[in-house]
Amino acid sequence: MVTTSDARPERAYLDHAATTVIRPAARDAYLEASLVQGNPSSVHTSGRRARAVLDEALASIAERLGVPRSWLILTSGGTEADNLAIRAVALGAQAADARRRAVAVAATDHPAVLATARSLESPQVAPGETPPGIEARILPVDGAGILELDAVAAALADGAVGVLSAALVNNETGAVQDIGTLASVARQHGTWVHTDAVQGIGHVPTPSWDDVDLMSLSGHKIGAPVGVGVLVAKPEVPLAVTSTGGGQQRGVRSGTLDAAHAAAFAAAFAELMDHREEENARYRALAGRLRAGIAAVDPEARFTLPESSPQAGHVVHVRFPGADTDSLLFLLDERGVDCSAGSACSAGVTQASPVLAAMGISDAEARGALRLSFGWSSTERDVDLFLAALPEALQKARAVGSLFG
Numbered sequence: 001m002v003t004t005s006d007a008r009p010e011r012a013y014l015d016h017a018a019t020t021v022i023r024p025a026a027r028d029a030y031l032e033a034s035l036v037q038g039n040p041s042s043v044h045t046s047g048r049r050a051r052a053v054l055d056e057a058l059a060s061i062a063e064r065l066g067v068p069r070s071w072l073i074l075t076s077g078g079t080e081a082d083n084l085a086i087r088a089v090a091l092g093a094q095a096a097d098a099r100r101r102a103v104a105v106a107a108t109d110h111p112a113v114l115a116t117a118r119s120l121e122s123p124q125v126a127p128g129e130t131p132p133g134i135e136a137r138i139l140p141v142d143g144a145g146i147l148e149l150d151a152v153a154a155a156l157a158d159g160a161v162g163v164l165s166a167a168l169v170n171n172e173t174g175a176v177q178d179i180g181t182l183a184s185v186a187r188q189h190g191t192w193v194h195t196d197a198v199q200g201i202g203h204v205p206t207p208s209w210d211d212v213d214l215m216s217l218s219g220h221k222i223g224a225p226v227g228v229g230v231l232v233a234k235p236e237v238p239l240a241v242t243s244t245g246g247g248q249q250r251g252v253r254s255g256t257l258d259a260a261h262a263a264a265f266a267a268a269f270a271e272l273m274d275h276r277e278e279e280n281a282r283y284r285a286l287a288g289r290l291r292a293g294i295a296a297v298d299p300e301a302r303f304t305l306p307e308s309s310p311q312a313g314h315v316v317h318v319r320f321p322g323a324d325t326d327s328l329l330f331l332l333d334e335r336g337v338d339c340s341a342g343s344a345c346s347a348g349v350t351q352a353s354p355v356l357a358a359m360g361i362s363d364a365e366a367r368g369a370l371r372l373s374f375g376w377s378s379t380e381r382d383v384d385l386f387l388a389a390l391p392e393a394l395q396k397a398r399a400v401g402s403l404f405g
Contacts, residue, residue, distance in 0.1 A: 012385035014339045016221075016375030017171060017199060017315055022268075023223035023376060029267035030225060033057075033260040040257045041248065054259040057266035064273045065232060067209060073231040073249045074262055078198040078218030081231035082112035084242065085194040085214045086165060088252060090120055090134050092238030093162030093192065100162035102135040104155045106177070107358035108145050109167050110196055114138070114354075117165070137161065144309045145175030145359050152182060156189040163192045163214075168207065169200030172342040172355040172371055173304050174315030176204050183211035192237055198229075202272040203280060203312040213237050219261065223268035223376055228261035272376075283374045284313035286383055290372060293387040294318055298394060304356070304369075314374045319361075323368030323397040324404065331393035337386050340371050367401060 013021070033053050038046030040054045055069075062069040075081045086103060093100040105117045117136040137155045140148050147166060155161065164186045166177045183193045194214040195207060198221050207215075214237060219228040233239060235250075245254030272279070294301050304317040320328065325341050332339060342353050356366040372386070 009336055010385065011336045011338060012382040012389075013377070014337060014372045014374070014382055014386060016378065017371060017373035018340055019220045019226065020223055020375035021377045022225060023271055025271050026224045026264040026268035030260050030264035033263035036259065040259050041246065050259050054257055054262050057259070057262040060266040061230060061262075061269055064269060065206070065215075067232060070250075071232050071234060073233060073253055074257060075229040075231055075253065076227055077220070077229040078110075078196065078216050079112040079229075081198075081216035081218070081229045082110065082165075082196055083116050084231050084239070084253065085196075085216055085233070086113060086116040086163065087120065088239040088242050089163040089192055089194065089214065089237060090117075091240035091242075094134060095240060096238045097162075099160060102137050102160040102162065104137040104139055104152070104161045104164045104191075106141060106147055106166045107138050108141050108170050108172075108175070108355045109165060110171050110198070113165050113167070113196055134162075135160070139166075141358055143360050144305060145170055145173050145355070146310070147177060147182060149181065149185065153185050156186060156191055159189050161186075161189065161191045163194055165194040165196065167196040167199065169197075169204060169312045169315075170355060171199045172353065173317045173359075174199075174311040174313075174373075175305060176200070176310040176312060178310070179207040180211045183207075199315075200312060202276045203283075203314055209234075217269075219265045219268065222265075222272045224265040225261060228258065228265045230265065279376060280313050283378070286374050286378055286380065287313055287316050289380065290316050290383050290386070293383065294390070297387060297390050304359075304361070316372045318370055318372070319366060320368035320370070320394055320397070321365075322401045323394055324401040325368055325370075325397075327400040328368060328370065328393055328397035331396055332386070332389055335389035335393060337389050337393075339373075339386070341369055342371055368397065 036050050036053050038050035040051040058069045058072050062072055090103045103117045105113050120134040121136050139155055140151050142148055166182055168179060169176050179195050186193045192213045195212055196216045198216055198218040201217055213234050215232040217230040220226040239252045241251055243253045248254050248257060298320060300321050302319045305311045352363050353366055
């Protein structure tokens with residue numbers, strides 16, 4: 001195996017959709033901000049200095065999003081931002097209007113959205129009784145992972161849905177939703193619109209704020225450390241209080257604000273947004289090289305999304321018929337390739353993909369699925385290392401797969 005100059009085995013990192021490498025600018029910003037002592041909520045000199053670091057970071061993020069700073073709610077990451085967007089808005093909308101007794105989410109959305117929506121539902125009640133909880137309406141997608149507009153319209157038609165949520169870019173396949181068209185349907189019924197932009201921000205155009213009321217972002221997907229995220233929420237959106245305490249952040253999420261992580265997020269976000277055009281051009285070139293190489297190695301490989309389908313350029317989702325997924329991941333890992341089968345938010349367990357199932361892909365057809373994803377540090381060498389490791393790993397994974405029929 002090829003080794004690096006410090007004698008460690010050379011590895012190809014193709015799992016940036018799970019977490020990307022910390023950008024040097026973000027690391028430096030974190031270290032500098034962490035030296036500023038004081039609680040940003042304190043009124044003494046040290047507290048005001050810490051507050052200045054926080055305010056500067058929030059102002060930078062807001063500027064690049066094109067929103068007022070007051071719209072930003074810092075979170076611990078994308079999962080918490082999604083939880084707030086679904087739970088707090090669903091409860092807040094229902095408190096404002098008792099008829100708002102449902103939420104609508106895409107069947108392919110991130111577990112942080114789907115599980116939160118389902119958690120709002122109450123246990124079964126007797127026929128004819130009205131459930132006291134909030135109904136989760138799961139919206140179907142087509143074979144390319146795009147929401148079916150007729151089904152969306154039908155789900156919203158009775159005016160009961162408080163919030164509609166659809167990921168800007170699917171975290172597993174890279175499929176891109178048309179948020180503007182979805183919003184035009186939602187507006188007819190007074191439904192708030194949320195998009196999980198964790199996987200999409202900087203990779204595809206940011207939706208118009210005329211269409212979106214809430215947006216979730218995560219630091220470790222853009223080159224900031226794990227442990228920081230942002231929920232962008234318009235001030236008119238009804239947010240129920242889900243965390244009590246000191247009343248920070250519009251009273252919605254109490255707790256001491258983390259200036260150092262906010263500074264790191266701001267630095268990573270600035271670099272991402274200021275260089276997104278050249279970065280995305282590079283990702284698409286790498287994806288093209290990867291697709292061509294995979295097709296040459298294995299003509300039986302099936303790309304889940306055709307190149308003509310709306311998708312982000314940094315994700316390539318491919319299925320190798322007959323291969324055992326766990327074995328393929330292990331064998332590639334053994335040969336110096338880091339990649340995944342899908343979402344990294346399932347407690348480290350590889351399992352049948354709900355995303356592929358929602359797209360009409362059977363468990364048998366989903367076997368041998370890999371998600372390969374690029375980030376700011378990706379190079380052609382990553383692609384070449386993967387392609388060099390693939391033939392032997394695939395041969396052995398198919399041998400294992402044949403044992404299970």
